[in-house]
Amino acid sequence: MTTLKVELGERSYPIFIQANLLQQPNFLAPFLKTKTVVVVTNEIVEPLYFPLLAEALKGCQISKIVINDGEEFKNLQTFELVISELLAMSAARDTTLIALGGGVVGDLTGFVAACFQRGMPFIQIPTTLLSQVDSSVGGKTAVNHPLGKNMIGAFYQPQAVLIDTNTLATLPEREFAAGMAEVIKYGVIYDAEFFEWLETKQEQIKAKDTDVLQYMIGRCCAIKAEIVAVDERESGLRALLNLGHTFGHAIEAEQGYGNWLHGEAVATGIVLASSVATKMDWLQTSEFRRIFELITSFNLPTSAPAEMNYDCFMRHMRHDKKVQAGKLNFVIPTSIGAAKVTSQISEEVLRTVLS
Numbered sequence: 001m002t003t004l005k006v007e008l009g010e011r012s013y014p015i016f017i018q019a020n021l022l023q024q025p026n027f028l029a030p031f032l033k034t035k036t037v038v039v040v041t042n043e044i045v046e047p048l049y050f051p052l053l054a055e056a057l058k059g060c061q062i063s064k065i066v067i068n069d070g071e072e073f074k075n076l077q078t079f080e081l082v083i084s085e086l087l088a089m090s091a092a093r094d095t096t097l098i099a100l101g102g103g104v105v106g107d108l109t110g111f112v113a114a115c116f117q118r119g120m121p122f123i124q125i126p127t128t129l130l131s132q133v134d135s136s137v138g139g140k141t142a143v144n145h146p147l148g149k150n151m152i153g154a155f156y157q158p159q160a161v162l163i164d165t166n167t168l169a170t171l172p173e174r175e176f177a178a179g180m181a182e183v184i185k186y187g188v189i190y191d192a193e194f195f196e197w198l199e200t201k202q203e204q205i206k207a208k209d210t211d212v213l214q215y216m217i218g219r220c221c222a223i224k225a226e227i228v229a230v231d232e233r234e235s236g237l238r239a240l241l242n243l244g245h246t247f248g249h250a251i252e253a254e255q256g257y258g259n260w261l262h263g264e265a266v267a268t269g270i271v272l273a274s275s276v277a278t279k280m281d282w283l284q285t286s287e288f289r290r291i292f293e294l295i296t297s298f299n300l301p302t303s304a305p306a307e308m309n310y311d312c313f314m315r316h317m318r319h320d321k322k323v324q325a326g327k328l329n330f331v332i333p334t335s336i337g338a339a340k341v342t343s344q345i346s347e348e349v350l351r352t353v354l355s
Ligand SMILES: NC(=O)c1ccc[n+]([C@@H]2O[C@H](COP(=O)([O-])OP(=O)(O)OC[C@H]3O[C@@H](n4cnc5c(N)ncnc54)[C@H](O)[C@@H]3O)[C@@H](O)[C@H]2O)c1
Pocket: 042, 044, 045, 048, 069, 070, 071, 074, 101, 102, 103, 104, 105, 107, 127, 128, 129, 130, 131, 134, 135, 136, 137, 138, 139, 140, 141, 150, 167, 168, 169, 170, 171, 172, 175, 178, 179, 262, 263
């Protein structure tokens, strides 16, 4: 078992990572305020993992809310639907919400928890690689708006993050690869040694070696916990976690949140940001190549949809949350293991990279 902690004073919480965690007796009990629990999940995950969770919650009064599957359902309509179901079942402020699923279920459930009666406790049980390494940790909760990704949300931390790596056994390969984009991100922005480790462990990662996955997920959660503890609300350091997202979110919004997966858009965004960095002479070409090669080795896309030109990107990117005083800020790698946030990118370079 890997145990980590997100240090946020009285809002601190643990992260547990273990194969078969869902089958450990009483693994949830310490984090429940009362014995009334509502599990939010989706139509794909529910038949796979709700029965195990229900077994672990024996003795509690359990209800479940099953939402539609897909990023296009991470919106205000689903938010309202979940709130209405909570009201219909007379959920109260001390009911615990449990998010069982990927980042869509986690982000939406967290936002519901932040808003329902102005805040109720929630627990993250992430079941995709992406949600285990990134979205379940750190308290960014949100839904999308047609005009912009994660435009409506709150910073709201869970009571605990409980990761059963065995759930990855049923995850489609394309979804696993999408999660690898966020994994690679941590190496690029923060940890050169981890990036090198990823380069050498590609085969074991693809083979889903249990120990290798446990270490990889643990390292990502540890980096994220460290960053969030320093800068919970993204006034500085935390913005680095947004590497690739300014371009990536533009791709997702342009596609109407279908077609491209979040991780795929982020992978392409990382390549675009790295390309900007080399053109501005901030990143060596040899390092650009290593980033590009690691991303392509997991079959992730590296170029934006052909129909998206500079103007199209700019139209979406003006809604980016890192806009300050009307200026767009980009996260740009400066070497493997380090990145900076800057608005000082020439229009010419941006036009070249986005054309
Ligand atoms: N809050 C944050 O800090 C943060 C960080 C990164 C990403 N995100 C958000 O996370 C979302 C992406 O998350 P995601 O990649 O997990 O997508 P997702 O939640 O859509 O899950 C991907 C697919 O896998 C299915 N699935 C989930 N677990 C499964 C399992 N164990 N076996 C089989 N199928 C399974 C889902 O039903 C879905 O079809 C995006 O909305 C993104 O914006 C948030």
